[in-house]
Amino acid sequence: MDAVRRQFPYLRAKPQPVYLDSAAMAQVPDAVLDAVNAWEQSSRSNVHRGMHERAEASTIAYESARSTVQTFINATHADEIIFTKSCTEAINLVARSWGEQNLHTGDAVVLSILEHHSNIVPWQQLQERKGIDILWVDMDDEGGLRYDQLETHLQSGRVKLVAITALSNVLGTAPDLPKIISLAHKTGALVSVDAAQAIAHMPIDVQELDCDFLAFSGHKLYAPTGVGVLYGKRELLQSMPPFLGGGMMIRNVTTEGFSPADLPAKFEAGTPPIAQAVGLAAAIDWLKQYSWKDIQTHEQEILQLTIDRLKSIPALHILGAAGNFQFSIFNFQFLHGCLSFTLSSVHPHDLTEILGRKGIALRAGHHCCMPLHKRLGIPASNRLSVGIYTTKEEIDACVKAILEAQKKLHP
Amino acid sequence: MRKGDSGSAEKITPLTMDVYAENVLDHYRHPRNKSQEPKTKVQDSAIIHTEENLSCGDTVTVHLAIENDRITSISWDGTGCAISQAAMSMLSEESSGKSIREMEVLMPQNVYDLLGVPIGPRRTKCALLGLHTVKNAMRKHAGKEMQRWTETMGSS
Numbered sequence: 025m026d027a028v029r030r031q032f033p034y035l036r037a038k039p040q041p042v043y044l045d046s047a048a049m050a051q052v053p054d055a056v057l058d059a060v061n062a063w064e065q066s067s068r069s070n071v072h073r074g075m076h077e078r079a080e081a082s083t084i085a086y087e088s089a090r091s092t093v094q095t096f097i098n099a100t101h102a103d104e105i106i107f108t109k110s111c112t113e114a115i116n117l118v119a120r121s122w123g124e125q126n127l128h129t130g131d132a133v134v135l136s137i138l139e140h141h142s143n144i145v146p147w148q149q150l151q152e153r154k155g156i157d158i159l160w161v162d163m164d165d166e167g168g169l170r171y172d173q174l175e176t177h178l179q180s181g182r183v184k185l186v187a188i189t190a191l192s193n194v195l196g197t198a199p200d201l202p203k204i205i206s207l208a209h210k211t212g213a214l215v216s217v218d219a220a221q222a223i224a225h226m227p228i229d230v231q232e233l234d235c236d237f238l239a240f241s242g243h244k245l246y247a248p249t250g251v252g253v254l255y256g257k258r259e260l261l262q263s264m265p266p267f268l269g270g271g272m273m274i275r276n277v278t279t280e281g282f283s284p285a286d287l288p289a290k291f292e293a294g295t296p297p298i299a300q301a302v303g304l305a306a307a308i309d310w311l312k313q314y315s316w317k318d319i320q321t322h323e324q325e326i327l328q329l330t331i332d333r334l335k336s337i338p339a340l341h342i343l344g345a346a347g348n349f350q351f352s353i354f355n356f357q358f359l360h361g362c363l364s365f366t367l368s369s370v371h372p373h374d375l376t377e378i379l380g381r382k383g384i385a386l387r388a389g390h391h392c393c394m395p396l397h398k399r400l401g402i403p404a405s406n407r408l409s410v411g412i413y414t415t416k417e418e419i420d421a422c423v424k425a426i427l428e429a430q431k432k433l434h435p
Numbered sequence: 436m437r438k439g440d441s442g443s444a445e446k447i448t449p450l451t452m453d454v455y456a457e458n459v460l461d462h463y464r465h466p467r468n469k470s471q472e473p474k475t476k477v478q479d480s481a482i483i484h485t486e487e488n489l490s491c492g493d494t495v496t497v498h499l500a501i502e503n504d505r506i507t508s509i510s511w512d513g514t515g516c517a518i519s520q521a522a523m524s525m526l527s528e529e530s531s532g533k534s535i536r537e538m539e540v541l542m543p544q545n546v547y548d549l550l551g552v553p554i555g556p557r558r559t560k561c562a563l564l565g566l567h568t569v570k571n572a573m574r575k576h577a578g579k580e581m582q583r584w585t586e587t588m589g590s591s
């Protein structure tokens with residue numbers, strides 16, 4: 025564990041930080057900073073638009089980053105990987121491009137109550153413009169989905185798309201994607217996966233999943249900010265109109281109009297996040313030195329310990345499945361990456377502020393999931409999230425501080 | 436407070452200075468003038484107004500009775516963090532008996548002074564939720580349009 029932590033500049037700080045907010049943003053290892061720095065020093069130049077040596081080096085680095093992402097999520101073709109600025113932009117791309125073209129009055133999009141605002145609002149924007157309906161899939165008491173509701177919605181025959189998270193950024197529960205995708209495809213609906221959280225905590229194979237779109241951000245995967253990825257099946261991406269207009273995304277422009285470029289350039293208008301894409305590829309290469317089995321075993325041990333410790337705190341309530349959970353590794357019901365809790369009569373902002381002053385980083389609020397919090401009947405919660413570098417000592421320090429905060433506010 | 440949060444060097448907001456000072460915690464644990472019902476006898480004329488901080492779900496409802504351009508009775512109810520609730524508790528004591536004119540010139544700085552602890556940018560809205568609610572209750576009384584958060588916060 026020390027060997028992992030030592031590779032992160034922030035985690036080398038003294039006194040040792042207790043960083044339990046990786047679900048909002050993961051820390052970045054030396055290897056990624058070095059790769060970005062190396063590109064800045066020796067290749068910095070725009071891509072696909074110069075004959076000189078640097079332009080070529082930069083283009084090679086950028087396209088090689090695309091291949092790295094392709095391999096990481098096992099996409100069939102490199103041009104199925106579109107670089108965006110974030111997961112949010114990637115989802116908006118699907119809504120604006122595919123949605124505008126394929127959704128019409130009376131059509132429906134299915135969302136789950138677990139969704140992040142990034143996977144809600146783009147569809148609500150379409151709802152207003154295109155006269156479509158949004159059909160919601162509720163959760164059960166443990167944070168699993170009501171698959172019966174999904175089936176009912178799909179049977180209406182109106183559903184063109186199911187937009188679903190691969191991992192809740194509040195409850196840490198993972199919907200059964202293979203099941204959702206197979207149900208949706210049976211009725212001809214497409215599936216768009218929000219993998220913002222899942223990408224750092226579980227292996228993702230887009231061919232095996234057979235999802236139609238998948239989006240994530242680099243910064244939750246130990247990579248720089250400012251880069252995201254949209255995966256889409258090639259035939260779909262090819263049939264979709266461009267999203268943003270500008271340089272790079274055209275084949276030809278005349279005073280009369282333009283014709284769009286081929287994939288992936290069609291969806292990458294303007295100068296792309298080159299350094300960030302290089303950093304993302306470095307993060308993936310760095311992460312791949314560890315096996316998913318080791319990463320998951322470690323993270324799940326930490327989460328198990330967290331649950332055990334938190335349960336010993338009076339008046340603390342863990343949201344969703346962890347409330348009464350059985351340890352079973354690699355089980356879909358298990359938690360990945362994070363869990364959230366409330367503490368009776370201690371407001372999340374007070375708790376995280378008191379913890380923050382002790383150098384312990386947790387996140388408080390609705391975590392961009394207001395509908396989920398409304399469903400749970402609470403305005404806000406505290407989220408504790410883990411990463412490959414999280415230690416048992418961090419959990420112990422956090423639990424101790426929670427008890428102290430509780431005592432301070434209510435002696 | 437973190438580096439870069441604010442350009443104002445005169446605000447003393449070191450991490451070491453505790454926001455949860457005893458007087459804040461005292462008002463939080465034992466809120467003054469808190470009740471679910473307006474406590475005025477002239478209940479019919481009570482002005483009731485609620486504001487919410489959506490980002491954390493804190494709410495404050497104030498009940499005011501105003502006679503001869505003066506607040507003759509104030510009570511409030513709410514849920515939320517220690518800062519928002521303590522600030523409202525203090526503000527209710529401060530506002531009692533004040534004239535409409537005196538209420539109009541009440542500024543964020545007055546609330547910060549009542550709290551007596553450093554309020555960083557992260558907690559501004561918590562500290563000012565009560566002020567925002569009272570200001571808008573006064574506006575409701577005057578039949579004026581509600582003021583926005585920027586107006587409540589910007590008048591410092």
Ligand SMILES: Cc1ncc(COP(=O)(O)O)c(C=O)c1O
Pocket residue numbers: 047048110111112113140142143189191192193218220221241392
């Ligand atoms: C589940 C989920 N979806 C989408 C996002 C949006 O990611 P970004 O803000 O990087 O676009 C997040 C980030 O918090 C998330 O947790």
